[in-house]
Amino acid sequence: MDAPARAETNTAAQEAAPAARGGEWRTLRSYLRPARRLLVGLFFLELIAEGATLIQPLVARSVIEHLEEGRSLLWPVLMLSGIAVVGMVLSWLGTFLIGRAGTGLVRDVRQRLVRRILGAKVAGVERRPVGDFLSRVGSDTTLLQATMADAVVEAAAAPIAILGAIVLMGVIDPVMLALVVGLLAITTVGERYALRRVGEATEQEQARVGSMTAALQRVLIAFRTVKASGTERHEQQQVGSQADGAYRAGVRSARAEAWVEVIAGASMDVTFLVVLAVGATRVASGELGIGGLIAFLLYVMYLREPVETLFDAATDFSEGLAAVRRVEELNLLPQEGSQAVGPGTRSLPRREDGQLQIRCEGVWFGYRDRPVLQDVSFTAGRGLTVLVGPSGAGKTTLLSLVERFADVDRGRILLDGVDVRELSRSELRRRLAYVQQEAPLLGETVREAALYGVPHPEEADLDEALRSVALDTWVNSLPDGLDTPVGERGVEISGGQRQRLAVARALLRDADVLLLDEATAQLDAISERTLLDSLAHQSHERTVLAITHRLSVAAEADQLVLLDEGRVRAVGRHDDLLTADSMYRELVTAFGAQGNGRPPLLSPTER
Numbered sequence: 001m002d003a004p005a006r007a008e009t010n011t012a013a014q015e016a017a018p019a020a021r022g023g024e025w026r027t028l029r030s031y032l033r034p035a036r037r038l039l040v041g042l043f044f045l046e047l048i049a050e051g052a053t054l055i056q057p058l059v060a061r062s063v064i065e066h067l068e069e070g071r072s073l074l075w076p077v078l079m080l081s082g083i084a085v086v087g088m089v090l091s092w093l094g095t096f097l098i099g100r101a102g103t104g105l106v107r108d109v110r111q112r113l114v115r116r117i118l119g120a121k122v123a124g125v126e127r128r129p130v131g132d133f134l135s136r137v138g139s140d141t142t143l144l145q146a147t148m149a150d151a152v153v154e155a156a157a158a159p160i161a162i163l164g165a166i167v168l169m170g171v172i173d174p175v176m177l178a179l180v181v182g183l184l185a186i187t188t189v190g191e192r193y194a195l196r197r198v199g200e201a202t203e204q205e206q207a208r209v210g211s212m213t214a215a216l217q218r219v220l221i222a223f224r225t226v227k228a229s230g231t232e233r234h235e236q237q238q239v240g241s242q243a244d245g246a247y248r249a250g251v252r253s254a255r256a257e258a259w260v261e262v263i264a265g266a267s268m269d270v271t272f273l274v275v276l277a278v279g280a281t282r283v284a285s286g287e288l289g290i291g292g293l294i295a296f297l298l299y300v301m302y303l304r305e306p307v308e309t310l311f312d313a314a315t316d317f318s319e320g321l322a323a324v325r326r327v328e329e330l331n332l333l334p335q336e337g338s339q340a341v342g343p344g345t346r347s348l349p350r351r352e353d354g355q356l357q358i359r360c361e362g363v364w365f366g367y368r369d370r371p372v373l374q375d376v377s378f379t380a381g382r383g384l385t386v387l388v389g390p391s392g393a394g395k396t397t398l399l400s401l402v403e404r405f406a407d408v409d410r411g412r413i414l415l416d417g418v419d420v421r422e423l424s425r426s427e428l429r430r431r432l433a434y435v436q437q438e439a440p441l442l443g444e445t446v447r448e449a450a451l452y453g454v455p456h457p458e459e460a461d462l463d464e465a466l467r468s469v470a471l472d473t474w475v476n477s478l479p480d481g482l483d484t485p486v487g488e489r490g491v492e493i494s495g496g497q498r499q500r501l502a503v504a505r506a507l508l509r510d511a512d513v514l515l516l517d518e519a520t521a522q523l524d525a526i527s528e529r530t531l532l533d534s535l536a537h538q539s540h541e542r543t544v545l546a547i548t549h550r551l552s553v554a555a556e557a558d559q560l561v562l563l564d565e566g567r568v569r570a571v572g573r574h575d576d577l578l579t580a581d582s583m584y585r586e587l588v589t590a591f592g593a594q595g596n597g598r599p600p601l602l603s604p605t606e607r
């Protein structure tokens, strides 16, 4: 296997592995780093709130002692009220700030993920189902919010609150304290087991949600095909079975969470009853005052909250770490990087005549270990060069290599003598305009779609580009003209109009090279003719490299490159190939037989 192919396989293996397993805590810390000041502030706020609650039992003991001694209750009652008010204010502030920190954390993680996805290599992104990205960026990050900020602050403050209570309980009665600590320790063992189950089930649930989103996405993209094929029920079962899988994992998670809750609650209830029973005997034997017993019981009740907080935080962490693992897998997507490979970045001088020569020299390329292009060599200069050949011959792959969506395994692709790998990707892509096979539209209106990625949009250029793809009349007929919405996937316009709009966008980019991957495939014969005339005109000023199965385009070309099973079979003009190459003749005959509404490319005698 070639080195680049091996590198790609290795990266894929890395990705497939549970990416950040074991390193989740480090990752989590990196997520929290930007909010660390706020989190530290919240931690102290939490401590003050806990402190205020901690002294309540002592004040309560003092109320009882005041009552026993017949003294005024004014000060103790005022103190209790003051503590309650401070507690409420701090509680509001803490809840709000924790919520804000959580939302901020999710925003940061989402923005980082989107940056990583957009910077990733094309192969890495196209290998995954789209829905999988959506669920990781959407629902997994939401899970992080519920978990992290709350859990981090509260889990950090709770042990201190527990410690404070334990110290004060020790002051009141060390024997009963030993009892309480022993009981709490026993319950921790069961809780740890249940928590591990929560983490596993949550990860499975999120993975199933990802698969469900991906399945639904596929259905929505091919909605008409699904309807026309009558496969609604089948698809419903497919998506439904993923939803069912998520449900079953969710139930497992809920069961484990319920156990955590029960263990937390039971440990406190049992502790309270044991303290009450043992405390009563100690009061009876005079080892403890009644005020002391009441204060101790209040501390046991007080302990319930931080102990439950700790248990909840542990559950949240288990869920959150499962989300971290899934989010981190996307963060490991191999990145393109903007820099050129090799000794240094070169740049292409702007040419006055605005066209660049593309030269392929002995290009080899394979997906994993399967060769797709083999020793491909040809030169495309000013004018229209058309790549033709049977399906799967490697035409789209060749354009991908010019755009550097992937790099050649062997050989070189040169732009005006400069290896494309020695150019930064941004410089390279600035000089190219590319229309991909499906011609998807980005932008909400006709104007936005046409100007997408156009560096210096000018209204006059826009009008001209629309005219040259014969869309001007259509745009004028729209209710809001250029500002008419075109729908999420451009479904409110026809396939042909969408392709023409994509070509207009490519023309507007004013690039030196136009790369068109079946850009006329969805046009009717008359529209195709118009677009071809326009392209022929454009190609006097540019280098156009176009793929087509329509040989009406090929006949217009300055040069044809016939690819077959990844190899260049013939290069020349339509007439030359017609006489010299039997495969080309067969393709032309087959095309003529389909009837494209134009004069036949072969005369009856040639056939």
Ligand SMILES: Nc1ncnc2c1ncn2[C@@H]1O[C@H](COP(=O)(O)OP(=O)(O)OP(=O)(O)O)[C@@H](O)[C@H]1O
Pocket: 123, 126, 367, 372, 389, 390, 391, 392, 393, 394, 395, 396, 397, 398
């Ligand atoms: N991302 C990929 N991973 C693995 N194999 C791929 C990938 N993309 C394309 N191939 C394979 O590479 C070969 C060439 O594909 P390519 O799309 O370049 O052909 P093409 O000539 O453009 O075909 P068509 O005319 O049908 O669009 C095909 O056998 C295809 O299955």
